[in-house]
Amino acid sequence: MRLRVLAAVFAACLTAASQTQSLTVEKLVAFVESSQKLISEGKMTDLDLARFLAKVKLTERLDDAVIEDLQGKGAGPKTIQALNHLHELSQGLTVAVPLPVKLPPKPIPPPSSEEQAAIIGEVREYSLSYSKNLPDFICTQVTRRFAAPKPGTRYGGRPGGEPSWQKQDELTIRLSYFDQKENYKLILVNSTPATQDYSSLGGSTSSGDFGTMLKEVFEPSSEARFEWDHWGTLRGQRVMAFSYTVSQARSQYHIMVKDAHLDIITGYHGLIEVDKDAHAVLRLTMVADTIPPDYPIKKADEVLDYDFTDISGKTFLLPLKGVLSSDAGDYLTRNILEFHMYRKYSAESEIKYDEDISSTPAPLSEDKTKETTDQKAPAKKK
DSSP: OHHHHHHHHHHHHHHTTTSOEEEOHHHHHHHHHHHHHHHHTTSSOHHHHHHHHTTEEESSBOOHHHHHHHHHTTOOHHHHHHHHHHHHHTTTSOBOOOOOOOOOOOOOOOOOHHHHHHHHHHHHHHHHTHHHHOOOEEEEEEEEEEEEEOTTSTTTOSTTOOOOOEEEEEEEEEEEEETTEEEEEEEEETTEEOOSOGGGOOSOOOOOTTTHHHHHHHOGGGOOEEEEEEEEEETTEEEEEEEEEEOGGGOOEEEEEGGGTEEEEEEEEEEEEEETTTOOEEEEEEEEEOOOTTSSOOEEEEEEEEEEEEETTEEEEEEEEEEEEEEOSSEEEEEEEEEEEEEEOOHHHHHHHHHHOOSOOOOOOGGGGOEEEOOOOOOOOO
16 A cells, blocks of 8 residues: 555656655655565656656755665666765755664574474374264365466466466365265265266365375374474464475375376375464375376375364364365366365254255355464574
8 A cells, every 4th residue: 555655646746846845764765665666567767766856855864874775675776866966965954763674573493302292292192093083074075176287388378377277167065974984975066966976076086184184194104204394373373384204115195097097105295284282283285206207197285274163062173175286297287175064963964964055155265274484493403
């Protein structure tokens, strides 16, 4: 908003260039800094700014240090020439109050190596018993599937550009969890009643998101290596992020190409983001590595967000949203999974569910999965 105001002031000044503008040093600095963005966007020139500064009358003395700072931030030669002229004209004025120096917040140090080991131990214990501690429940899983030509290919645009994602379909699925087993029933495809089983769907699909991902990372047989990564904030909760790595020899991570009847196991790495106080996992990231170069899938990764959810008056940590991405060489796929309407499972609730679901829940707000990452502090030696 400040930039728009300053841009509007600048436009007004150009139309009334004969009028002298009185500015404090602070306002002059803010104006010049904001104008640099307009210059970089081609909406004005260094000469335009210099001509305006020629009509400025300062109310305070302009010091060399201020001009040097503006030059370091990209002010052009004509602007610097105009500022030097203002410096000479303002020498008889009082010294401006020094501008406040905005220092970056001091990084919070990571937990000690002993604290990190204790936290990982707690999370491991929780994750290995996660599925056993879940109640029987039923919920709505909405999967929106997207595809795009890979940038740099014939139809994908310039290399390094953003993919042109096109929505392929929208699946509404009844997901029930009973006796520690998941069951998927396809209810709607693009808001139309489904006529096929979930297991027979083509394209990219996933299952086992509730406990399998967590369990595989923390299984002792996985021998995952954990290291401190950063502090952050996720859904208003302070989180501790740890990176981890699981080698291919210890992995259970499958990448399947159903149409070609291909199935490989790869190593993987990623992040776990743990609530600072409850030590519950709020986000898990998995990125496949050691994929053979001749395999149809070149890259694959998953992000799964968990949130605290009420079921029959009790709170449980359950999946909120997942994103599954893959690179098949010439094209990319992205599945966005969202979980809605959790309720306690029973035979009656399953029947009633099928009667009630006639439309797909609206997408979750992006703020629900937006993380603020703190500046990293040096990791403590272990």
